[in-house]
Amino acid sequence: MTMRDERPRFSRTGALAATALALVTLMGGIAHAETTLTIESWRNDDADMWNKQILPAFMAKHPDIKVTFKGYPPTEYNAALNTELAGGTAADIITCRPFDASLDLYKKGYLTNLNDVPSMKNFSDVAKAAWQTDDGKDTFCMPMASVIHGFIYNKKIFDELGLTPPKTTKEFHAVLEKIKADGKYTPIALGTADQWEAATMGFQNIGPDYWKGEAGRKALIAGKEKFTDKPYVDVFKELASWGPFMGDGYQAQKYPDTQNLFSLGRAAIYPAGSWDIPLFEQTKDLSFDAFPPPQPDGTDKCYISDHVDIGMGVNAKSKNPDAAKTFIDWVGSAEFAGLYANALPGFFPLTQEAVEIKDPVAQTFVGWRKNCESTIRNSYQILSRGTPNLENELWAVSANVLNGTQTPEAAAEQLQKGLDGWYKPAK
Amino acid sequence: MTSIAMAADASVGRRRWPTHIVVFLAPAFLVYTLFSIYPLIDTIRLSLYGADETGQQSFIGIGNFVTLLTDPNWSKPFWNAFRNNLIFFAIHMVVQTSIGLALAALLSLPRLKGAGVYRTLLFMPTMLSVVIIGFIWQLILSPLWGISKGFLAALGLGSLFAPWLGQEGTALITVSLISVWQFVGIPMILIYAALINIPDDLIDAATVDGAPPFYVFWVIRLPLVYPTLGVVSILTFVGNFNAFDLIYAMKGAQAGPNGATDILGTFFYRTFFGYQLQAGNPTMGAAVATMMLFIIMVGVLFYLFGVQRKLQHHLA
Numbered sequence: 054m055t056m057r058d059e060r061p062r063f064s065r066t067g068a069l070a071a072t073a074l075a076l077v078t079l080m081g082g083i084a085h086a087e088t089t090l091t092i093e094s095w096r097n098d099d100a101d102m103w104n105k106q107i108l109p110a111f112m113a114k115h116p117d118i119k120v121t122f123k124g125y126p127p128t129e130y131n132a133a134l135n136t137e138l139a140g141g142t143a144a145d146i147i148t149c150r151p152f153d154a155s156l157d158l159y160k161k162g163y164l165t166n167l168n169d170v171p172s173m174k175n176f177s178d179v180a181k182a183a184w185q186t187d188d189g190k191d192t193f194c195m196p197m198a199s200v201i202h203g204f205i206y207n208k209k210i211f212d213e214l215g216l217t218p219p220k221t222t223k224e225f226h227a228v229l230e231k232i233k234a235d236g237k238y239t240p241i242a243l244g245t246a247d248q249w250e251a252a253t254m255g256f257q258n259i260g261p262d263y264w265k266g267e268a269g270r271k272a273l274i275a276g277k278e279k280f281t282d283k284p285y286v287d288v289f290k291e292l293a294s295w296g297p298f299m300g301d302g303y304q305a306q307k308y309p310d311t312q313n314l315f316s317l318g319r320a321a322i323y324p325a326g327s328w329d330i331p332l333f334e335q336t337k338d339l340s341f342d343a344f345p346p347p348q349p350d351g352t353d354k355c356y357i358s359d360h361v362d363i364g365m366g367v368n369a370k371s372k373n374p375d376a377a378k379t380f381i382d383w384v385g386s387a388e389f390a391g392l393y394a395n396a397l398p399g400f401f402p403l404t405q406e407a408v409e410i411k412d413p414v415a416q417t418f419v420g421w422r423k424n425c426e427s428t429i430r431n432s433y434q435i436l437s438r439g440t441p442n443l444e445n446e447l448w449a450v451s452a453n454v455l456n457g458t459q460t461p462e463a464a465a466e467q468l469q470k471g472l473d474g475w476y477k478p479a480k
Numbered sequence: 481m482t483s484i485a486m487a488a489d490a491s492v493g494r495r496r497w498p499t500h501i502v503v504f505l506a507p508a509f510l511v512y513t514l515f516s517i518y519p520l521i522d523t524i525r526l527s528l529y530g531a532d533e534t535g536q537q538s539f540i541g542i543g544n545f546v547t548l549l550t551d552p553n554w555s556k557p558f559w560n561a562f563r564n565n566l567i568f569f570a571i572h573m574v575v576q577t578s579i580g581l582a583l584a585a586l587l588s589l590p591r592l593k594g595a596g597v598y599r600t601l602l603f604m605p606t607m608l609s610v611v612i613i614g615f616i617w618q619l620i621l622s623p624l625w626g627i628s629k630g631f632l633a634a635l636g637l638g639s640l641f642a643p644w645l646g647q648e649g650t651a652l653i654t655v656s657l658i659s660v661w662q663f664v665g666i667p668m669i670l671i672y673a674a675l676i677n678i679p680d681d682l683i684d685a686a687t688v689d690g691a692p693p694f695y696v697f698w699v700i701r702l703p704l705v706y707p708t709l710g711v712v713s714i715l716t717f718v719g720n721f722n723a724f725d726l727i728y729a730m731k732g733a734q735a736g737p738n739g740a741t742d743i744l745g746t747f748f749y750r751t752f753f754g755y756q757l758q759a760g761n762p763t764m765g766a767a768v769a770t771m772m773l774f775i776i777m778v779g780v781l782f783y784l785f786g787v788q789r790k791l792q793h794h795l796a
Contacts, residue, residue, distance in 0.1 A: 128732065132753035135760050157759050161535040246646050248736045249756070302623020304646025304737065310624050433757065440553045442758035445734060445750075453738050458648060474553060 088376040090120045093134065093144035096363070097124030102396045110392055111383055118376045120146075138163045138368070145371040146380060149194035149364040151183035152433045158366075159186070159193040165367040166191050170378060172385025179427075180403035182434070183361040194364035195384045198393060198400035201418045202258035202358040204347075205325040205333065207318060208340040210238055214321075218344035222291065225347040229298045232321045240298035242320035243455070244306025251451035252444070254324040255295070257430045259346045260288045261356035266428035274435055276478025280468040287349070289454050289461030296457050304456050327418045330399035334412070343417045345425060359427035361403060439475030446471050520773070526766035537763065544767035558768070560739055561747040562775070564652055568743055569720040571656035572663075577712055579660070580667030581705075585697060587668070588675040599672070603665035610662070614729035617658045621645055645730065648740040655741050659726050663719070667712040674708040675701060707791050714783045721776050724749060744772050 092103070103122040111120060123144060125133050131154060137143035138158065147164065149155040158164050167173060168191060173181070176196050184194035206218060214235055219225040232240040245251050263284040264270070272278035279285075300306055300314060315323040316336040323329070325343065333341055345357055365384050367377040383389055390402035391409065398412030401419050410416055437444045450467055453459035459467075530540040548554045583602060587595050605613065620626050621644055629641045644654040678701055686696050724745030727735055733755050735742035750758065752765025 131755070132749075132760065135753065153757060153759065154754075157533070160533050244646075245737065247732060248734055300624060302629075302641075302643030302646065305618075305621065305623055305643030306646070307618070310622065314624060437757035438759075440551075442755075444757035445755060448734060448756075449736060449738050452736060456646075456648075456737060458738065471553070 088118050088373045090118060090146055090371075090373060090376055090380055091144035092120060092122045092146040092148065092365075093137075094122065094124050094148035095127040095130030095150075096148070097126055099397060100124045106396045107389070107392050110388070111380065114383075115379065118379065120380060134158075141370055143368050143370070145368055145373055145377045147366050147368055149184055149366045151361050151364070151429075153435075153438055155184055155194055155364070155366065156186065159191070163369055164193045165369050165371075165374065165378075166193055167195060167366065167378075167381060168192055170195065170382050170385065172382045175385055175387070175404045175406055177403075177405060179429075180361055183429070184364050184366070187435070194366035195381050196361060196403040197363045197365055197384060198397075199359050199403055200362045200400060201327045201421065202254065202360070203325060203327070203343045203345050203418060203421070204258075205315070205323040205329065205341050205343045205414070207238075207315070207321050207323075208342055209318065210321045216321075218342075219347050220344075222347045222349045226294070229322075233298055239300040239314060239320040240322060241295055241300075242311050242315040242323045243295070243299050244303045244308065244311045245452040245455050246305050246307045246310075248448040248452040250308055250311065250324075251292075251455050252432075252447045253430075254326060255292050255455065256288055256447060256451045257358050257360075257432075258324055259291060260285075260431070261358050261428045262346055262349055262352055263288045264431070265354075266356035266426045270428055270431040270434075273431055274478065276476075280465045280472070281462075285468075286461050286465045289451075289464050291349070292451065292454050293457065293461055296455055299455070327399035327401065327415065328397075330412065330414050330418075331397060334398070334414075341414065343414055345421050355421075355425035356428055357421050357425045358430060359401075359422065360429045360433075363400070436472065436476065439472075441471040441474070443468065443472060523766045523769050523773075526763055527770040529763045529766075531761070531763050544764050545771070548764070548767055548771065554764075557739065557742065557747060558771075561742045561744045564739075564741065565721055565723075565743045567652055568656050568659075568723065569717060571653065572660055572716050572720055573713065575657065576660040576664050576716065577667050577709065580664050580712070581671055581709075583664070583668045584671035584675055585701075587672050599669070602668060605662045606665040608662070610725040611729050613658065613662050614726055617661075618645065618730060621654070646737060648737050651731070651737060651740045655727060655730060658730075659723070662726070666715070670708050670712055671705055674705040678704050707788075710783065710787055710791055713787075714780060717779050717783070718776055721772060721779070744768070744775075748772065 094103075100122055108120045108122065112118065130148075131150065134143060134147065135158075138161075143163075147158075149158075149164075155164065159166075173192060173195065178189070180196040180199075181192050182189070184196065185192050210232070211217070214231060216228050216231060219228045229240045232238055243250060243254060261269075264273075264278070265284075269278060269284065273280075296303075300320065306314075311323070312329065312332060314320045316333055316339055318339060333339055345355060348355060365381060367374060367381055371377050385404070387404060387406040387408060390404045390406065394400065394402045394408055394410050394415075395412070398410065398415035399418070401410070401415070402408045410419055432444045432447050446468055450459060450464035454461055454464050526537075527544055528539060528541060529537045530543060531537045548558055586592065587599055589595075592598075621628050623629060623641070623643045629638070632638050632641045642650065644650040682700060682704075683696055686700055691699070721744060723743060727741055727743060727746050728749065731741045731746075733746055733749050735746040748765060748768045749755075751761055751768050754760030
């Protein structure tokens with residue numbers, strides 16, 4: 054009885070299994086015909102741009118590869134990525150933070166070596182340095198773009214008050230005084246609640262003119278200069294003088310508050326990163342332009358923070374390493390650079406091939422490369438490896454200095470003391 | 481007869497192992513072991529390891545704890561977070577519990593109209609997401625767009641306004657009070673439930689004896705809810721020392737200004753996951769988590785042996 058009952062059931066199961074097997078084989082066949090790649094990024098703001106402009110251009114050329122974009126909020130990206138990589142669930146293509154964050158991933162074997170990707174030759178050593186081992190032998194991410202710091206100003210307010218963009222620190226302060234005396238507008242749109250703007254839009258923005266760009270940055274790494282030296286203390290002194298010109302209650306003002314304050318036309322000057330350009334362009338009736346960091350007294354050469362910010366690498370555990378490398382190679386091409394730079398004005402291509410940028414304000418920013426020397430943020434290479442973390446400290450003390458709760462000298466001393474605790478420069 | 485039956489019962493009980501108990505306990509035991517006990521033990525295990533730059537882990541004993549407590553680069557932020565956490569807890573204990581008690585006492589007034597409506601409204605914030613709470617309060621307190629500045633000015637107190645969330649001296653208190661505002665519903669409901677459970681004859685007898693209402697509250701009703709206050713305290717303690725989300729939502733993982741709102745939860749997050757250029761350090765993070773477990777355990781044991789036993793003794 055039971056035997057007769059079970060026999061047909063068994064064969065039915067067998068048939069089911071066979072069908073399932075056939076289906077899997079079939080699906081395997083489809084997957085082979087069309088490879089799917091996923092990109093993981095902290096630029097969730099750019100998802101639209103990737104999906105509508107950049108990825109279609111690539112997929113038109115490579116119909117057999119389908120690429121999708123997955124964005125995280127910037128502050129959550131590192132934690133999410135590390136967890137996913139450790140768990141083996143990360144995407145095929147990984148957006149690379151510059152320097153140690155990515156170097157750390159490469160050392161742990163999460164990123165593929167990209168030395169042999171053909172389009173890597175389009176990039177200068179400086180551009181590649183952000184994604185190389187310390188000896189410069191292995192490159193593991195394709196450089197994509199840099200961001201430039203400067204000051205964006207509201208043209209209407211400047212016209213109304215009869216102001217011209219300041220060239221020197223003295224002129225800058227004269228302009229601030231005038232805007233303050235008028236009383237209608239906040240002179241500087243900047244808040245310290247999120248802390249990072251104080252370091253990034255403040256310290257790293259105006260700093261290169263004081264420490265002479267790359268020379269100072271390298272001297273700091275070599276241990277020949279210290280944060281307690283005059284140039285660095287002077288940067289903090291300049292920052293400390295901004296307090297009275299910032300908005301009411303700026304200690305509790307967050308980054309989105311600052312952006313709103315400026316785009317609503319209530320503030321005259323916005324210490325900026327070029328990545329803010331697309332946001333302000335979406336605002337109707339806001340006419341704005343930019344000026345480079347004002348020159349401190351007694352300097353003639355100008356330096357700008359032209360920071361390598363974003364690259365792309367291949368997950369070492371990707372199931373489609375060849376397709377992923379094909380995509381990465383395309384990311385290094387002039388075609389990609391042109392698409393990216395114009396879809397996202399404010400992210401500037403690092404490729405040595407000529408790329409035309411159409412956005413006028415982005416043109417202003419990138420135009421500074423002609424007269425000024427470029428450098429990157431001094432806390433990024435090597436110096437943020439230890440405990441306490443220099444970048445985090447820099448956020449905290451820059452915010453303190455702007456808040457007036459720490460003197461410029463004490464801020465500089467805290468940075469150097471933290472660095473001395475673990476960093477022994479090569480002699 | 482009876483003794484024979486009992487003997488038979490006992491022999492049956494001895495022969496048959498109580499399978500049903502195991503069956504009934506199994507689901508909870510398995511789920512709890514898998515999702516609570518195992519991660520807890522694995523965290524403690526991980527805290528005894530160190531990692532080199534390739535991510536290779538090796539056993540280092542209590543090395544992480546020694547670094548955490550003796551290296552000023554670690555111990556300073558750790559004790560700062562611990563101190564802030566104590567203040568966070570103290571504010572909750574004093575403000576949240578007393579407001580919760582007061583609200584419960586008012587709600588349990590026999591002739592209060594619309595008690596159900598008040599109860600629901602007061603409990604509402606507890607059910608909202610911390611992200612929403614953080615967002616709303618930042619807007620209310622914002623020096624740029626917030627209503628608190630105009631509100632104070634309308635009362636003629638405009639000079640009292642300050643960017644409370646951004647100042648070192650006020651940020652932690654402000655965040656704590658926002659958290660109190662959100663969670664005051666929990667002590668309120670627990671104490672309310674205890675208050676309405678007090679038999680009416682006790683109160684009636686006191687009233688007949690001529691005790692005024694306040695006297696009845698202090699001398700009869702309050703002592704009868706002491707055990708509930710104990711439960712509320714321990715819930716608040718555990719909740720506060722595990723807190724993270726509200727501070728993360730409002731002040732970010734670096735919990736500024738200058739670490740003023742950094743509590744153990746945010747300190748753990750930065751250590752374990754890393755932050756900006758700071759690389760994540762899972763083994764040190766596990767050590768911080770173990771310290772948090774230890775702190776909470778000390779508090780809970782103190783409560784269980786020091787407070788709860790006395791309470792039971794007192795009531796018995």
